[in-house]
Amino acid sequence: MIVAVVAEKGGVGKTMIATNVAGMRASVGSRVLLIDADRQGSATFWTQFRSERSLAQIETQDIQGEAFRRFISVPRVLYDDIVVDVGAGDGPNLDTALLHADCAVVPVRPTGVDMYTMQLMDTRVAEARDTNPNLRALALINQASANPRHQALGLAVESLRVGSENLVIADTVVGERVVYQRSHMLGQTVLEYLPRDERGVEEMLSLYKELYGEEHPAGASQPDREMAHASGGSR
Numbered sequence: 001m002i003v004a005v006v007a008e009k010g011g012v013g014k015t016m017i018a019t020n021v022a023g024m025r026a027s028v029g030s031r032v033l034l035i036d037a038d039r040q041g042s043a044t045f046w047t048q049f050r051s052e053r054s055l056a057q058i059e060t061q062d063i064q065g066e067a068f069r070r071f072i073s074v075p076r077v078l079y080d081d082i083v084v085d086v087g088a089g090d091g092p093n094l095d096t097a098l099l100h101a102d103c104a105v106v107p108v109r110p111t112g113v114d115m116y117t118m119q120l121m122d123t124r125v126a127e128a129r130d131t132n133p134n135l136r137a138l139a140l141i142n143q144a145s146a147n148p149r150h151q152a153l154g155l156a157v158e159s160l161r162v163g164s165e166n167l168v169i170a171d172t173v174v175g176e177r178v179v180y181q182r183s184h185m186l187g188q189t190v191l192e193y194l195p196r197d198e199r200g201v202e203e204m205l206s207l208y209k210e211l212y213g214e215e216h217p218a219g220a221s222q223p224d225r226e227m228a229h230a231s232g233g234s235r
């Protein structure tokens, strides 16, 4: 399955989501290729951090433009899964990714300015479906405030519901948590990071299940995780 993590907006968590998804998928034995279709090379840095720390390697290709288009246009029997990290608002690479993906994940922060850019993504998804009719498209709220009294989340969900005809709002909501930054700098997924951040792990497991339609094995010990959660977890 090809998952493309895309957005018009920069800094919304595309690389964070792409690297976590690729890492989680590889950890269940799937042959995963992470494509860094962003010339900033952030996903490639993440795999380099991994290699410096002797973690299981995730095969990564840093390819954009015509090389990316040629690569992704042909079925790749060597891989079970491909995860693509696309640069912000990158027209050509974004369109290539949407034309070949099974699922597009569009991270969005629950703020007014970010919400407006979802209209553009909605249109791009609609256009891509002319040639890729089975494209699934998920709007994923990222960096939601940990403060339950913060109303931005409810407003964001409502705005997405009204404004996006072609994107489905993911059930998973990803919170603003330091673990996403810390794990990234170590080349880890949130599941690999210690001390374990229960809420971050829960969020990534929930996203994994939404994408692949199956529980990640790390989600199997649900009662243990609930107990840890009840006793505080970490932010």
Ligand SMILES: Nc1ncnc2c1ncn2[C@@H]1O[C@H](COP(=O)(O)OP(=O)(O)OP(=O)(O)O)[C@@H](O)[C@H]1O
Pocket (backbone or CB within 6 Å): 009, 010, 011, 012, 013, 014, 015, 016, 017, 038, 040, 042, 086, 087, 088, 142, 143, 144, 174, 175, 176, 177, 178, 180, 181, 184
């Ligand atoms: N849920 C989160 N909680 C805390 N920090 C986050 C979260 N998601 C992303 N970040 C941080 O926000 C910054 C931007 O994230 P990331 O690089 O993944 O965004 P991006 O969309 O790939 O950016 P770009 O458009 O530059 O490629 C990074 O420092 C990342 O660690």
Ligand SMILES: [Mg+2]
Pocket (backbone or CB within 6 Å): 014, 015, 016, 038, 042, 085, 087
């Ligand atoms: Mg990025």
